[in-house]
Amino acid sequence: MATGRTHRPATRSRGIPEATVARLPLYLRALTALSERSVPTVSSEELAAAAGVNSAKLRKDFSYLGSYGTRGVGYDVEYLVYQISRELGLTQDWPVVIVGIGNLGAALANYGGFASRGFRVAALIDADPAMAGKPVAGIPVQHTDELEQIIGDNGVSIGVIATPAGAAQQVCDRLVAAGVTSILNFAPTVLTVPDGVDVRKVDLSIELQILAFHEQRKAGEETGQAGPEAMEGPEDTAPASPARPTATATDRKGPDGDVPAVMPA
Amino acid sequence: MATGRTHRPATRSRGIPEATVARLPLYLRALTALSERSVPTVSSEELAAAAGVNSAKLRKDFSYLGSYGTRGVGYDVEYLVYQISRELGLTQDWPVVIVGIGNLGAALANYGGFASRGFRVAALIDADPAMAGKPVAGIPVQHTDELEQIIGDNGVSIGVIATPAGAAQQVCDRLVAAGVTSILNFAPTVLTVPDGVDVRKVDLSIELQILAFHEQRKAGEETGQAGPEAMEGPEDTAPASPARPTATATDRKGPDGDVPAVMPA
DNA sequence: ATGTCTTTGTGAACGCGTGCACAAAGATGG
DNA sequence: CCATCTTTGTGCACGCGTTCACAAAGACAT
The missing domain is CATH 3.40.50.720 (NAD(P)-binding Rossmann-like Domain)
Incomplete structure (x- = not known):
């Protein structure tokens, strides 16, 4: 998630949960596609599938906006497009x-x-x-x-x-x-x-590095290893590479001159 | 947050929390900058400030990787760079x-x-x-x-x-x-x-739409209004705009022909 | 060697987000 | 008008993530 907005603690008084806000654009996109195909109504199940989320989550998300669905039928596509657009502030320029x-x-x-x-x-x-x-x-x-x-x-x-x-x-x-x-x-x-x-x-x-982490994890699992950290054994014996800093911190150069070829810049 | 990876339920057996993984690249970047300035050690407080996070969170994050700090001193920059790089899988190509x-x-x-x-x-x-x-x-x-x-x-x-x-x-x-x-x-x-x-x-x-939501919220608060949904009053009386769908769902056209100028595509 | 001072590592509490499961609401058919 | 069936809206429980606060660990000075 290009995540990380500056955290506004209690200001979000009775508002919509942040996680929900982050999903509204997703719903809006799916709804817009339905609207273009002139689909009049959609169930939470269908819409959730299109947006790639859980249907219960979607219904709860919409419940924060108000009760915009009709039981036994689903949600009116056009109406929902408008409500979400308004909520997100997209009705203005x-x-x-x-x-x-x-x-x-x-x-x-x-x-x-x-x-x-x-x-x-x-x-x-x-x-x-x-x-x-x-x-x-x-x-x-x-x-x-x-x-x-x-x-x-x-x-x-x-x-x-x-x-x-x-x-x-x-x-x-x-x-x-x-x-x-x-x-x-x-x-x-x-x-x-x-x-x-x-x-x-x-x-x-950052996104690539997160992917690399999981990729490495996957590769490790295949070979029976579980990744770099879980090297078996209760105490994590530091690998032979850069030695654990043992000298007193006044040693300004650091523990080992040749750190591996990481981070050229 | 470019969030939303495909959810791997219990596979992450005893691993590092996802939220922590997402922050490791941030720490790594800050550490690399320190390394280039030949700073030998850094405290959790300093590093946390540089990475824009809470220092307790940072310490807990590092605790998942192992105990790489020295009490009373802080963390050895080079060593930490190596450990995080290795954890993220960046020691390979x-x-x-x-x-x-x-x-x-x-x-x-x-x-x-x-x-x-x-x-x-x-x-x-x-x-x-x-x-x-x-x-x-x-x-x-x-x-x-x-x-x-x-x-x-x-x-x-x-x-x-x-x-x-x-x-x-x-x-x-x-x-x-x-x-x-x-x-x-x-x-x-x-x-x-x-x-x-x-x-x-x-x-x-999506990122822009999330910003727009908060922007609208801020604008609303300034004028005393709290945003589009909290229009005062217990029941959310639907605004005059596209009427709530009342006709039976067989009405294929939707409640109102002229939805405002949203979503041209 | 001993005391002081700094900083880590973590136990515990709290809050948010998620998902289940079901009751209530309403449409639809007879 | 009633029964049935579909689908919403939500109470509840659980797990993850965050934060506080503090004890333990070690450096450093004397």
């Missing part, structure tokens, strides 16, 4: 800026899912002066200097950061100072933001 | 294929985070014959016909899907049939896979 128009930023700008779901790319912003004026996805790129102006003029409250990691925090700070209160971060960094600002992160590298 | 070399696929291919973390782009695959042979990020694109061959020859077990939604399931099926057991899906679709195959999804549109 959200201007969005994308900062950092490299490979990824350009891909995001070209992504169709933006405009089709209540989001509008208000501006593309890049620090490279050579990019300025160049159209990407039909929108001319603007220079970072104009960031505050753009945010203010367009009433932008959602910003997408697609810059290198080094620039992300600085860009973030400027976005927040200019009035942005929701940030989608594609840069591989932890962003620090003031209270009241939401951050969600999407991190390819 | 993971060949990866990217299928669908559009804007996004190209951006992913160019992403530096791949090679630097134990992952190697083994091949780029696209269905468009015009793309074949064209180099992207220094790697020639190959045609979908060769997918099975490539997977087999390179022993690829991780696949990245960056195709349009319509093609994703089909590509997924072919990847799985060819031996891939971990999939990172960027296409906005729910993928169905057999047991034993892990899927993680990254979905820009």
Whole structure:
């Protein structure tokens, strides 16, 4: 899960559970597909299958929004599409800026899912002066200097950061100072933001590493081994590789000079 | 959170909690930065701050890996980098294929985070014959016909899907049939896979919708309203908009012709 | 060698999310 | 108008994840 939004503790007074909110877009997508096929109603079972979730979970999720189903029949597709859209705030238009128009930023700008779901790319912003004026996805790129102006003029409250990691925090700070209160971060960094600002992160590298973990686990199970940690035996005897640090911590160089070829950068 | 991997129930016998696994890459990144600055040791407090998590959580996470810290001192940075890398399976090389070399696929291919973390782009695959042979990020694109061959020859077990939604399931099926057991899906679709195959999804549109929800909530709180659902009063009286479906479900058209301008597609 | 001080590792409590299983609601047919 | 059948809405229990708070462990100074 590009997981990790800045944790708002008790503010979610009587609202919808976070886990439910995260699934609403999934339901909406499935419902939209049904709507296009002019399917009038759908049962929780069918919809759950289409969204890839448990039907009881789906019904409970919908129960937080209110009682929108009809017993013995199911849910009215159009009505549900509207209710979920409204709940998610998609009945209004959200201007969005994308900062950092490299490979990824350009891909995001070209992504169709933006405009089709209540989001509008208000501006593309890049620090490279050579990019300025160049159209990407039909929108001319603007220079970072104009960031505050753009945010203010367009009433932008959602910003997408697609810059290198080094620039992300600085860009973030400027976005927040200019009035942005929701940030989608594609840069591989932890962003620090003031209270009241939401951050969600999407991190390819993290996702791959999680997959690698499970992949290794699977490979281990095949051969009878259970992975690197469960090497049999009550005490985990550290492998021969980098020795456990035994010297007093004043040894500044660390236990072993040649750590394996991990993390070249 | 690009959440949602296919749920492996009890297989995780005595392993590391999923939530912990998801944070390990975060710790690893912070530790790598410290390592580059030649910091020898770090306390749970410092590292937790760098990774943006609670220090108690971090200590508990590390406790699942074993006791790698020294009381009164902290953790040895190099040693911890090695342990986490090993746990995540990054001490070995993971060949990866990217299928669908559009804007996004190209951006992913160019992403530096791949090679630097134990992952190697083994091949780029696209269905468009015009793309074949064209180099992207220094790697020639190959045609979908060769997918099975490539997977087999390179022993690829991780696949990245960056195709349009319509093609994703089909590509997924072919990847799985060819031996891939971990999939990172960027296409906005729910993928169905057999047991034993892990899927993680990254979905820009969903992340934005979640942000929009909170954004709307914030805007509502400012004006004293608490959002669309909590409209005051015990019973949620449906708003004037699309009327609640009252007609019998045989009314195929739905309750109201003009659903607001949501979901053009 | 002994005391003090720092920091880890973890027991325990709590809250959230999930899934089961069933009663209530309503449609449908006779 | 009543019986039957389908499907929703939810009470309940369970398990995972988070957080607090503290005892144990070890470094460091004297």
